[in-house]
Amino acid sequence: MATASLAGTAATEVLRPTSEAEAVEAFGDGDGVLVVGGGTIVVPDLTYRRLRPAKALLLKDAGLSGIENEGGRVTIGAATPLAALVDLPAPIGPCAANIGDREIRGVATVGGNLCAGEGYEAPRGDLQGPFLAVGATVRSAGAGGIEEEPLESFLERRRSRLALSISFQTPAAGAFAALDRPHTHDYTALAVSGARGADGTIRLAATGVGWWGVRLPSAEAAADDPEAAGRAALEDVDPQDDALASAWYRRKVLPVLVRTVLTELEGVA
């Protein structure tokens, strides 16, 4: 029996690469290609035909999943499910554990989280914050070939790239603080991540203050004084009203989360 599925995908060519090289070739310059990581965001879009791509590139069997640790430098394949990240050090592990629920974390991928677009009513790339805080770099493919760059610049152009992996140096200390979610179906309205590198440098980042994660340079500059850093963080952001929280509320809570993270970092030798 033919399916009466809502998925109007007949016109979409489905590409199922079985290696990184095949995935890179299939992606090409990305024109007309929809990348499907775990599919937790794009599958409903396909089902309801909000997306009708010429091609869909399925990453599940492309060999892009796995975590390697070489002397403290951690590299995570873009198609690694979030469940595999929950035991990583703070701020990454605690953030991953706070995403969705067991079933979502089992299929949702790191690449999909980093590339999660401007949502319909709220931001949803929670891991962008912790990865910014640890100074991660992203290896990606697209026009111009394979390139590696800081996450900051990758986020600006993520729409046109195929993320292959993300790497970072394990921080000397890390901390993650988020507004509690009333239910696992809610996204996190605001979260702050912090990390102290081996040289003592502190990096801070926030999610929930814009459509994707941002560094908090003014707060970093005042990191010695958590109170002052909390206030300074407000200079780094321009939060919006959305379905989860108002801009006013976010501005009230951001200094508290910055303070919490810095105090926690101080406590970790």
Next chain:
Amino acid sequence: MNIVVNGTAHAIESGPLTPLLDVLREELEITGPKAGCHQGGCGACTVLVDGEPRRSCLLPVAYADGAEITTVEGLGTPESLAPIQQAFVHHYAAQCGFCTSGMLLAAQAYLDGGGTDDPEAIQEALGGHVCRCTGYAKIVDAVAAAARGESFDLTQTAVGKYTTVTTGGAT
């Protein structure tokens, strides 16, 4: 593409991006998994894919190619309910039943993974599932009872309980 559902192999005709939920319900006419929201937010569609609980509305069937799927139809039979199903009946953990097949499979995966009767751990395991009827307490009680290995004589479940005695009469 091929999937095995509750022990029976099926060749799939639907396109590779079709959600597993639609393949089960529309192509294979296995209607235990429910389409509550069709976008990942309710858990009514949860099935086991190679033993792991998965929202079938979010899974392109290509991602289940070659996998063994268990739906509520594969848990037990009406004559011989699985222990978790018996616990749900005994504890009145289902009212309208719309969330129940998803709850049962998530609970089964929790038990298969060695889950205990700790209510917080149970809530964490079932965290992705919405129930509009029960208020959740009875569901958590049922999973805890199953985790303790309790068994129930369902013919006795309601005896002596939940009986309303009305007295009074003409004056």
